[in-house]
Amino acid sequence: METKEKIEFAGLPLAVYREIAAHICQVMGVKVDLIPQSSHQFDYHQSQIAGLCISWTANSNLESQQRVQQILTYYRKRYSI
Numbered sequence: 001m002e003t004k005e006k007i008e009f010a011g012l013p014l015a016v017y018r019e020i021a022a023h024i025c026q027v028m029g030v031k032v033d034l035i036p037q038s039s040h041q042f043d044y045h046q047s048q049i050a051g052l053c054i055s056w057t058a059n060s061n062l063e064s065q066q067r068v069q070q071i072l073t074y075y076r077k078r079y080s081i
Helices: 014-025 062-078
Strands: 003-007 030-036 049-056
Touching (some): 014 030, 014 062, 049 062
Antiparallel strands (some): 003 049
């Protein structure tokens, strides 16, 4: 069974979203997809990415989930989000 979680960081640049995704992809049993911005009007102050979709596969465990939370906490503190 696969569980999904959507994570959003308002105003975070595309490059940082990609960096977060790259780190999370290294965790066993976790898959990450970038969710494109759904707004039809371009806003320079809005991120090109709406968020991350994190999928927990059947072979993920509590340790994997804790590691992902540690990664997210790190970025929240680093970028004050």
